[in-house]
Amino acid sequence: MASTHRYPHLILALLLAxxxxxxxMVETVHPEPGDVGLDMTPLDVGTDDTDDTDVxxxxxxxxxxxxxxxxxxxxxxxxxxxxxGPIMIEAQVTWDAWELELRSAPATFALPAAEGILIQDAExxxxxxxxxxxxxxxxxxxGAIELxxxxxxxxxxLAGESGLVGFVEGQLASSPLSEHIDQPVAAMAYGxxxxxxxxxxxxxLLLHEDGALYDIAPEDLPTxxxxxxxxxxxxxxxxxxxxxQSSIYALTGAGGDLSVSAWVEGLAALDLACDADGTxxxxxxxxxxxxxxxxxxxxxxLPSPVGELAGxxxxxxxxxxxxxxxxxxxxxxxGPVEGTVTGEWLELDTDGxxxxxxxxxxxxxxxxxxxxxxxxxxxxxxxxxxSEARCVLCxxxxxxxxxxxxxxxxxxxxxxxxxxxxxxxxMPLPPNPVLDSAMIAQIEGWKAAGFPE
Ligand code: HEC
Numbered sequence: 001m002a003s004t005h006r007y008p009h010l011i012l013a014l015l016l017a018x019x020x021x022x023x024x025m026v027e028t029v030h031p032e033p034g035d036v037g038l039d040m041t042p043l044d045v046g047t048d049d050t051d052d053t054d055v056x057x058x059x060x061x062x063x064x065x066x067x068x069x070x071x072x073x074x075x076x077x078x079x080x081x082x083x084x085g086p087i088m089i090e091a092q093v094t095w096d097a098w099e100l101e102l103r104s105a106p107a108t109f110a111l112p113a114a115e116g117i118l119i120q121d122a123e124x125x126x127x128x129x130x131x132x133x134x135x136x137x138x139x140x141x142x143g144a145i146e147l148x149x150x151x152x153x154x155x156x157x158l159a160g161e162s163g164l165v166g167f168v169e170g171q172l173a174s175s176p177l178s179e180h181i182d183q184p185v186a187a188m189a190y191g192x193x194x195x196x197x198x199x200x201x202x203x204x205l206l207l208h209e210d211g212a213l214y215d216i217a218p219e220d221l222p223t224x225x226x227x228x229x230x231x232x233x234x235x236x237x238x239x240x241x242x243x244x245q246s247s248i249y250a251l252t253g254a255g256g257d258l259s260v261s262a263w264v265e266g267l268a269a270l271d272l273a274c275d276a277d278g279t280x281x282x283x284x285x286x287x288x289x290x291x292x293x294x295x296x297x298x299x300x301x302l303p304s305p306v307g308e309l310a311g312x313x314x315x316x317x318x319x320x321x322x323x324x325x326x327x328x329x330x331x332x333x334x335g336p337v338e339g340t341v342t343g344e345w346l347e348l349d350t351d352g353x354x355x356x357x358x359x360x361x362x363x364x365x366x367x368x369x370x371x372x373x374x375x376x377x378x379x380x381x382x383x384x385x386x387s388e389a390r391c392v393l394c395x396x397x398x399x400x401x402x403x404x405x406x407x408x409x410x411x412x413x414x415x416x417x418x419x420x421x422x423x424x425x426x427m428p429l430p431p432n433p434v435l436d437s438a439m440i441a442q443i444e445g446w447k448a449a450g451f452p453e
Contacts, residue, residue: 275311
């Protein structure tokens with residue numbers, strides 16, 4: 001039996017050097033059809049719910065073939081083969097979009113993470129935009145980043161030119177997982193419930209869970225190339241959804257004991273997304289396919305052809321790019337979004353807002369109530385702590401050889417001088433470390449707001 005390389009924990013997997021990786025193998029797992037078996041026959045994705053009862057996912061299990069066989073896959077109902085047509089979707093609501101500028105310069109990559117938004121600019125520099133809108137430059141050069149996954153408390157994982165890069169506790173570092181991965185990572189998904197990290201490469205599908213790395217190879221189902229989305233529920237359990245070639249299927253359970261189910265054949269998905277309801281969405285041939293948590297698939301047609309989707313399991317919102325503008329789905333309602341921002345979609349944030357970029361800036365777009373801009377920095381909350389931590393040692397009440405600079409009025413009076421010396425690194429003097437870019441931005445913001453107490 002193949003041995004499995006074990007990592008103590010996901011956080012460590014992101015950052016710690018890997019000892020003895022070379023000697024060990026990655027375990028290959030062939031997920032079996034789920035024991036329920038209900039979902040195992042390719043589903044009728046047509047919309048006529050009367051004639052597909054015998055193969056419906058929650059239908060009578062008696063007539064179902066519990067094995068995934070190539071024969072089963074021939075039975076594929078498709079838009080051409082299905083007698084019933086798609087459900088025509090009309091607007092039930094009109095969403096009004098608001099936009100917020102997050103950064104007044106463009107970016108090539110953005111990932112909303114627990115600490116803020118990770119950004120890469122055209123020069124390859126990585127930074128973190130915090131909740132207050134301040135940008136902190138991050139150390140390290142990792143080449144172009146293509147994609148990433150927010151692993152919640154554990155941090156974030158980025159993939160790009162130089163392999164996998166972990167972002168943990170404010171630091172970037174190459175991940176030892178890279179040593180096991182020869183091909184670039186093309187898709188990633190994270191399952192918070194079981195702390196599962198899924199990676200799709202040119203070679204196959206990998207799962208990192210509980211310190212082990214598995215190569216996932218379901219019999220007779222393609223894994224390359226794949227689009228991944230996590231959170232669509234199979235019998236109530238949030239699962240990984242794979243869209244590969246013309247198949248869509250789910251993987252449920254734990255690493256060594258995964259089952260494959262909810263297989264549909266004949267849907268070559270351009271994009272795949274899950275939402276907070278556990279619904280799975282696929283963009284196929286300009287139409288939208290929806291799998292509800294009861295296992296029912298619907299074939300939906302919007303007024304204009306559907307392209308890219310943006311959804312995530314933490315959010316009830318689904319953003320839908322169509323040939324004729326942006327649509328959105330939430331709480332069972334579809335509708336166009338008015339006043340959308342142009343540019344490329346980068347990521348959906350947990351609150352259902354979209355982060356995107358154009359030639360000039362990085363934006364956030366949402367619908368509904370517009371968020372209040374973050375309050376400006378104040379002396380008591382933001383500036384005095386910097387002064388106390390970094391300056392009063394020499395500029396405090398008993399300052400010798402340096403001017404007193406520890407009161408709000410003193411800072412206000414000498415603000416330009418202060419900004420000058422902290423920006424060029426002349427102050428503070430050792431032993432105090434220089435101020436990071438977020439602190440300097442806070443001082444600038446405090447000045448711009450008129451020195452609030
Ligand atoms: C280790 C001691 C030390 C620390 C810490 C320190 N300073 Fe100074 N600073 C001095 C001394 C000494 C001078 C005056 C001598 C000089 O000009 O080099 C000075 C001068 C200045 C001046 C006057 C500018 C100038 O060129 O004379 C400003 C403004 C200033 N400090 C701001 C700060 C701020 C803001 C901090 C904290 C972020 C800070 N300093 C931290 C020692 C320190």
